[in-house]
Amino acid sequence: MKKVVSVIGGRNCTVEVEKIAQELGKKLTKVADILVSGGLSGVMEAVCSGFQSGGGLTMGIIPSYNKKEANKFVDIVIPSGLGLARNVLVVTTADVVIALSGRAGTLSEIAYCIQFGIPVINLGSWDIPGTIKLNSVDEAVAKVGELLKSGKN
Numbered sequence: 001m002k003k004v005v006s007v008i009g010g011r012n013c014t015v016e017v018e019k020i021a022q023e024l025g026k027k028l029t030k031v032a033d034i035l036v037s038g039g040l041s042g043v044m045e046a047v048c049s050g051f052q053s054g055g056g057l058t059m060g061i062i063p064s065y066n067k068k069e070a071n072k073f074v075d076i077v078i079p080s081g082l083g084l085a086r087n088v089l090v091v092t093t094a095d096v097v098i099a100l101s102g103r104a105g106t107l108s109e110i111a112y113c114i115q116f117g118i119p120v121i122n123l124g125s126w127d128i129p130g131t132i133k134l135n136s137v138d139e140a141v142a143k144v145g146e147l148l149k150s151g152k153n
Contacts, residue, residue: 002033003148006090008109009043009100009125017101017124018046024098024123024137025050031145034059036093038086039070039077043100048073061089088112091120096147098140099125119147 025047035051037044039060048058060074070077080086113120114130122131
């Protein structure tokens with residue numbers, strides 16, 4: 001079975017967070033086969049860009065029915081038509097989730113991870129008990145690899 005990681009975060013982000021997301025995406029190709037995101041702008045676009053540049057396959061589960069709304073780095077667009085309710089699909093599709101900074105949508109996705117027992121790595125996101133708080137891209141990628149390998153996801 002393919003190893004799937006989701007990266008969640010805001011559709012608006014700082015240049016610094018964008019760089020982190022791109023680096024994260026590229027490095028995640030070493031441990032995961034497929035990257036899932038919400039498929040739009042900001043963190044989602046940056047992480048897809050990095051993952052794609054590293055040779056990985058990206059999937060975007062977008063809130064509308066219009067495939068053209070997905071960012072240009074999404075290989076497979078899932079036009080859910082579910083609006084924010086698509087957040088549950090973004091996280092349940094994955095074996096492991098990494099949360100970068102974001103607002104209420106990111107918070108809801110973290111809550112779904114905790115609710116469904118999906119490991120969620122906190123890389124500069126909401127400080128919530130039940131997440132795995134790490135400080136660097138390399139630590140996050142290593143933890144994803146460890147969780148995917150151990151099957152504790």
